[in-house]
Amino acid sequence: GIIGGQDATPGSWPWHALVVAYGPYGYKQCGGSLITNQWVLTAARCSPLPHIFKLKQQVIFYSVGRYNQSVKETICHPAFSFYCWTYENDICLLKLSAPVNFTDYIQPICLASEKSTFHNGTSSWVTGFGYDDSNSFSLQLGYRFSNILQEVNVPILGNNECRYITETDHLLKVTDLSLQFSINFSSQGDEREPLVIKAGSLWVQSGVQSYSYGCGGLSIYTRVSQYQKWISDTVTGTPPEECVTSEVWREVILDLNAGLAGLLRMWTAFIIKTGKQKMRRLAGRLAELKTYTEDDKTRN
Template identity: 30%
Template structure:
């Protein structure tokens, strides 16, 4: 992730039906809250400062022949980009922060070792052909994960879409930094949402309501951030939470231009349907295991 500066959007969401407030529905009811507090991220992150170690318990590192980011949305499914799928053995690591260490510690304390769970299904959107359209996929964990203080799902809104009211979105990932190398430490960057026509002009692709066009002068996603969540801190049913609105899809090779992100809200019906039906049937489900050491 390139040099970044974060400004978190804090919004109050209220769904009104016949003049009466109606609770906002979530894919997973207990979501979007970390032990650091949902709004505790730094209000200004400069020169690639790391993310809050304890502030992103939904972050997933997808490891196969390629490395991508993702977000835990239920105890069985990780949301990512369709172009992150491969035919090779795939493992999702949860509860990770620093890929170069076994145990991650800060002045606030240490995290338990991350866990790796094999993936038994990689489910792309049925209309996905190329990353320019419908670049969204669900990675099903072979074994349901047990939620802890360090492994939690991010919120997905199923009956309300405040995206047009959100100017600043936060990207999180282990992608390339301004020094040209992938980051071992999870980092964040702020992206400012702009009119989709700007991205259409840059890339010559159709960038429509199924996308988000965003970036900033000092804030960009880069190679290795693909599949990671684009989120915002919002108030849902009176509680401050982190909700996901986008997925890192594509950008320019130098990571200096606006980026194109899959609009999660546009695909919520498909996401909910796959989660509800559980995806394809498999006959073998390997167990998850604890990381000893790795670096990708």
């Protein structure tokens, strides 16, 4: 859950999903994000000890319409260890039992590209739910989460600042695979929330929460950009059209710019070459004219 946040406007975070995992000792609720019409991105720790316990998972797009989906397949990063608390490679993909239909309230999120950089102080947003005993709908399902999504604006901390803060904690290592943010979090409610930034007109997911230093403390996030290849090799379905379009047009524009630059260079060289040829022809004609003039003077 989130401390210091505010109620989100319906449809403002249409990719946010609530992941509920049932285990032998109850259930665990986490945040997730819809990245295609059939895949949800979340943290690996939302699926604890899969080799020991057969878990039942359910994804709830908790917005207008209460769109629920069961999970058909869980694929966590192969380098993540459920038995070691180093929080590295804490990322997981959930394949839904059936594709969802996109609406104004259910839309996928773009993912940060492999070359993305996040500077100290970059403004970001986190969304999530918390426990709410008064929510009759969630209690009927056996859950205790709020039916009002919360949002909070948080800044990114640079790796140097993160290393200074965590240098005495041997379990936590700030690497190129992780991001850290100054964030107001509650120790109750759902965990592993997505973190997003706005890049131009697009919303882009930059992190998945992996660890939080208690209530209102700092949080470490898995850096999504470092797992782009693994994600693209795993998922199927329809990605956000604007993400694909923006990438395609970015490449087209780059190619077009390169082409225009090359064309401009060719045109300039052509003009220069043509100009030189014309100047040589003109110089030749002037030389001929001078010769004729001198011959006329000699005859006279």
